[in-house]
Amino acid sequence: MGVKIAHALGAEVTVLSQSLKKREDALKLGADHYHATNDPETFAALRGTFDLVISTVSAPLDFDAYLSLVKTDGALVNVGAPEEPVKVGLFSLIGGRKTLAGSMIGGIAETQEMLDFCAEHGLGAEIELIRADQINEAYARVLASDVRYRFVIDTATI
Numbered sequence: 527m528g529v530k531i532a533h534a535l536g537a538e539v540t541v542l543s544q545s546l547k548k549r550e551d552a553l554k555l556g557a558d559h560y561h562a563t564n565d566p567e568t569f570a571a572l573r574g575t576f577d578l579v580i581s582t583v584s585a586p587l588d589f590d591a592y593l594s595l596v597k598t599d600g601a602l603v604n605v606g607a608p609e610e611p612v613k614v615g616l617f618s619l620i621g622g623r624k625t626l627a628g629s630m631i632g633g634i635a636e637t638q639e640m641l642d643f644c645a646e647h648g649l650g651a652e653i654e655l656i657r658a659d660q661i662n663e664a665y666a667r668v669l670a671s672d673v674r675y676r677f678v679i680d681t682a683t684i
Contacts, residue, residue: 541560586610589602657683
């Protein structure tokens, strides 16, 4: 949804993902560019490129590497929630007057604003509809990182 909303707002959108597996999906959702972070050249090529990086990753990340992608006075906003504490070298922030921030879900007013915007622009979530008897399989896929979109349980199958 972040890619769709940013595109609808007129932003130039770049998606970063571990591999090229999601490239086609990202471009269909509205991304202008796509890069794989497992390519050693990616961080060097994109150094100082972005005003804003939004990380949705809940796995451990090299925050210093991602902060290197942010322009002077830019921000890295983390909305993922890794289980372990994260390590950040302060020079990654100080050197370019960069901001590292976090955000959780907004309140009712912000949620309504987002829903209104999505309705106005015809934006909806990409989902994978599953039957209730597929919950264990879906959970196993989550653990195996084999999920593209959110699972939604068809309540008619309960």
